[in-house]
Amino acid sequence: MVTYNIQYFALLREQRGLDAETVESSAATAEELYAELATRHGFTLPTTALKVAINDDFSKWQAPLSSGDTIVFIPPVAGG
Amino acid sequence: MVTYNIQYFALLREQRGLDAETVESSAATAEELYAELATRHGFTLPTTALKVAINDDFSKWQAPLSSGDTIVFIPPVAGG
Amino acid sequence: MPNPQTFAISGEDLEIENLKQQLLDSHAGALATFEGWVRNHNEGQAVERLEYSSYPALANKEGQRIIEEAFEKFEIDAAIARHRVGMLEIGGIAVWVGVSAAHRGAAFDACRYIIEEVKGRVPIWKKEYYSSGATDWVNCHQET
Amino acid sequence: MPNPQTFAISGEDLEIENLKQQLLDSHAGALATFEGWVRNHNEGQAVERLEYSSYPALANKEGQRIIEEAFEKFEIDAAIARHRVGMLEIGGIAVWVGVSAAHRGAAFDACRYIIEEVKGRVPIWKKEYYSSGATDWVNCHQET
Numbered sequence: 001m002v003t004y005n006i007q008y009f010a011l012l013r014e015q016r017g018l019d020a021e022t023v024e025s026s027a028a029t030a031e032e033l034y035a036e037l038a039t040r041h042g043f044t045l046p047t048t049a050l051k052v053a054i055n056d057d058f059s060k061w062q063a064p065l066s067s068g069d070t071i072v073f074i075p076p077v078a079g080g
Numbered sequence: 081m082v083t084y085n086i087q088y089f090a091l092l093r094e095q096r097g098l099d100a101e102t103v104e105s106s107a108a109t110a111e112e113l114y115a116e117l118a119t120r121h122g123f124t125l126p127t128t129a130l131k132v133a134i135n136d137d138f139s140k141w142q143a144p145l146s147s148g149d150t151i152v153f154i155p156p157v158a159g160g
Numbered sequence: 161m162p163n164p165q166t167f168a169i170s171g172e173d174l175e176i177e178n179l180k181q182q183l184l185d186s187h188a189g190a191l192a193t194f195e196g197w198v199r200n201h202n203e204g205q206a207v208e209r210l211e212y213s214s215y216p217a218l219a220n221k222e223g224q225r226i227i228e229e230a231f232e233k234f235e236i237d238a239a240i241a242r243h244r245v246g247m248l249e250i251g252g253i254a255v256w257v258g259v260s261a262a263h264r265g266a267a268f269d270a271c272r273y274i275i276e277e278v279k280g281r282v283p284i285w286k287k288e289y290y291s292s293g294a295t296d297w298v299n300c301h302q303e304t
Numbered sequence: 305m306p307n308p309q310t311f312a313i314s315g316e317d318l319e320i321e322n323l324k325q326q327l328l329d330s331h332a333g334a335l336a337t338f339e340g341w342v343r344n345h346n347e348g349q350a351v352e353r354l355e356y357s358s359y360p361a362l363a364n365k366e367g368q369r370i371i372e373e374a375f376e377k378f379e380i381d382a383a384i385a386r387h388r389v390g391m392l393e394i395g396g397i398a399v400w401v402g403v404s405a406a407h408r409g410a411a412f413d414a415c416r417y418i419i420e421e422v423k424g425r426v427p428i429w430k431k432e433y434y435s436s437g438a439t440d441w442v443n444c445h446q447e448t
Contacts, residue, residue, distance in 0.1 A: 009358075010441055011429070045444060057365070058362070075441065076444055077423070078423075078442040079358075079399065079428035080264075080398060080399045089213060089214075089215050090213060091300045136217040136221065138222075152218070155297065156300055157279070158299045159255065159278055159284035160275060177321070187344065189343040191337075191338070192338050193339075194335070194337075196335075197332060199331065199333040262343070268338070268416050
């Protein structure tokens with residue numbers, strides 16, 4: 001089990017009821033981590049609708065995570 | 081011979097040294113009238129570079145003129 | 161629908177904030193604008209100032225037609241265009257076009273249409289005054 | 305070249321005259337701008353106000369990248385983009401983009417590129433508050 005820092009924005013923040021949390025997980029990729037959190041917290045957005053950022057940069061869902069990484073799941077953007 | 085009112089703008093005003101004049105001419109079209117005035121005053125622009133307005137509307141060079149018409153020869157525009 | 165004030169030739173400095181306010185409309189979501197400023201050079205020559213002149217009766221009529229065409233071609237809410245005449249210094253605003261629309265694509269398309277057509281069709285002329293002391297009527301180099 | 309202030313997320317009202325002044329440059333002849341305002345309706349629902357939020361660290365980085373891309377793609381002199389976050393009322397300005405260039409085509413193209421990319425890529429979200437009392441995160445309707 002490793003430690004990840006998760007930040008939540010927009011709809012995910014609302015569904016989680018938190019801005020950020022630290023989780024212990026055996027997930028090796030962002031994709032696995034989201035699946036775990038979505039099940040636990042009832043997130044409605046599929047990964048196909050999301051992007052992911054690791055340590056404040058866009059990343060692939062399959063990129064390997066390291067302990068202490070900050071992960072952000074990015075709901076569909078709607079600026080402007 | 082009929083009477084035409086001519087207004088000059090931009091380069092033609094400079095070459096004629098007048099804003100406007102009334103001329104007596106036997107020209108039946110704007111094209112004939114311009115040829116006559118260009119010869120008399122040394123205008124440098126060819127009709128292919130000009131447009132013409134009769135009574136404040138764009139017109140064809142071959143449109144027949146009537147006595148008392150106001151004719152403007154329009155140098156290449158350069159707004160903006 | 162365009163109103164009679166949508167296009168005008170102006171002998172005074174353009175009051176852009178004021179013009180923009182006229183485009184404010186709670187229905188509109190997008191505003192595209194274009195400003196043309198006097199540049200300090202043209203085709204390699206140092207420009208000191210510019211003089212714009214127009215054939216007002218036809219310029220206003222043709223400008224108005226262009227705005228009406230923009231309303232026919234694009235889904236826009238409001239459009240305003242102003243062209244300055246008289247002597248302008250470097251950095252002075254020569255032309256301003258603003259278009260509001262529900263969607264940005266139409267606002268951009270109409271704004272660009274209006275400025276292109278104004279530059280191509282409206283009887284306005286530009287005389288450049290160069291640092292060398294020479295002057296020139298822009299676009300008038302063809303000889304008979 | 306773009307400077308670090310070219311793109312920013314702002315929690316305060318955008319001061320557009322001030323931003324425009326930053327684009328003034330005696331070399332530039334053309335300024336294209338885009339403003340996005342809060343509309344009073346969206347997809348048939350009456351909107352009372354909007355709340356924009358962002359993921360600031362990545363939003364600023366991605367916004368800056370977009371401006372740099374615009375400099376690579378188009379012959380422009382300067383570009384500024386600002387996006388408001390927080391609660392906005394109808395008619396409030398959500399986003400502003402301004403691009404100056406020697407020629408109008410590049411100014412329009414770059415301005416449009418920047419706003420399209422900002423809307424498509426920058427992590428900013430919009431929550432609509434309807435007259436009915438309901439709220440909605442725009443674009444978040446897909447289900448797992």
